[in-house]
Every structure is written in C-alpha cells, then in structure tokens.
Amino acid sequence: MELDDLDWKLLDLLQRDGRMTFTDLAKRVALSAPATTERVRRLEQAGVITGYAAVVSPRLVGLPIEAIVRVRVRSLDTPRFRERIVTLAQVLDADHVTGDDCWLLRVVCRSTAELEQxxxxxxxxxxxxxxxxxxxxxxxxxxxxxxxxxxxSR
Incomplete structure (x- = not known):
C-alpha cells in the first residue's frame, strides 16, 4: 500500500495517542472529521493499523521482575515449546529468530523465584x-x- 504524507501524519499521531478522537485528529491534519475517519478506516482495512491498546506498566501492577530469556530450542521440540512456553502468561513478547538462540522471550514475573520456575x-x-x-x-x-x-537522522 502506498502511503501519502497525510497517512503518515495520521499514523504518527495515532501511534503516540491511540485514544485521540477523530475530531482531534482531523484538526491536527487539517481535514474534516468524516474524511479523517475514512482515512483511518482505510488504513485499518489494509492492515497497516493492526490495533489499539493500553500500555501497562508491569512493575506498577505487581510484576517487578523483567527478563530477556534466550532459548536454543531443539528443532523437534519447537511445536511443544510454542504450545507450552510461548503461551504462558509471563511471556510478553516471543520472537523466533535466527542465530545461536532460536527464541527471544521478554517475560515478567512477581519474583526471582517465579522467574527461576x-x-x-x-x-x-x-x-x-x-x-x-x-x-x-x-x-x-x-x-x-x-x-x-x-x-x-542524528
């Protein structure tokens, strides 16, 4: 999909504040609210915008331990690893990568004992x-x- 200057401006604004109203967006990009709504809907339908979410501080909700766990999974174990480890609630991000390690997991835990488990x-x-x-x-x-x-840029 070819994005123009206006699309990029909308994407920038929405990535910084996904709760911005269409009226506020329209004012910031100098378009009418209906035209702005149509632009955003087009970006959503094309899959450029994949969702909106609240960003939560794990530390402030009782998960003070954060770690990156790199795992070199044996190839035959990959399906079970995806099913049993990647799906655990502690896993915030799971990237299947190239290199020595197969997986990079960002996990949060209540304690070092929980991380150890x-x-x-x-x-x-x-x-x-x-x-x-x-x-x-x-x-x-x-x-x-x-x-x-x-x-x-620097």
Whole structure:
C-alpha cells in the first residue's frame, strides 16, 4: 500500500495517542472529521493499523521482575515449546529468530523465584540464557516514514 504524507501524519499521531478522537485528529491534519475517519478506516482495512491498546506498566501492577530469556530450542521440540512456553502468561513478547538462540522471550514475573520456575520450564526444550532488564531506553517506538524510507537522522 502506498502511503501519502497525510497517512503518515495520521499514523504518527495515532501511534503516540491511540485514544485521540477523530475530531482531534482531523484538526491536527487539517481535514474534516468524516474524511479523517475514512482515512483511518482505510488504513485499518489494509492492515497497516493492526490495533489499539493500553500500555501497562508491569512493575506498577505487581510484576517487578523483567527478563530477556534466550532459548536454543531443539528443532523437534519447537511445536511443544510454542504450545507450552510461548503461551504462558509471563511471556510478553516471543520472537523466533535466527542465530545461536532460536527464541527471544521478554517475560515478567512477581519474583526471582517465579522467574527461576519459568526458566526451568523453558530448559526442558533447550539451553537458556537469562538477562535481567535494569531499564529500557526504548519501548514501543512509533514506526515512522523516516524508518521506512531509510532516512537516518542524528
């Protein structure tokens, strides 16, 4: 799908505030509310916009331990790993990747004991490496036109 300047402006605004009303969006892009609504609906129907969500702080809801768990899953165990580990509630993100590790999991837990139990479950399917997250410099960065067009700014 070819996106024009207006589409990119709408995407930028909605990625920063998914609760923005069509009226507010329309004002920000200098269009009528119906035209803005139609543009956004077209982006949704094309699959460019895949959803809207609240971003919740795991720490503030009782999940202070965050870790990246890398797993080198044995190939025959991949279906069971997807079924039994990737579906666990502690897994916020699960990326099947190339390289030495097959999976990168971002997990949150109530305690280090819970993290230990999670890692022990994952180890049934292969070797693991676990890193505790101290902080995250970038989270949920918007996808921008500059990234798509390969423009690097400093």
């Amino acid at each position: 999670f890692v022990e479950q994952a180890q049934r399917y292969g070797d693991t490496t676990t890193s505790l997250v101290f902080s995250s410099a970038v989270r949920n960065r918007p996808v921008t036109r500059e990234v798509v067009e390969g423009i690097v």
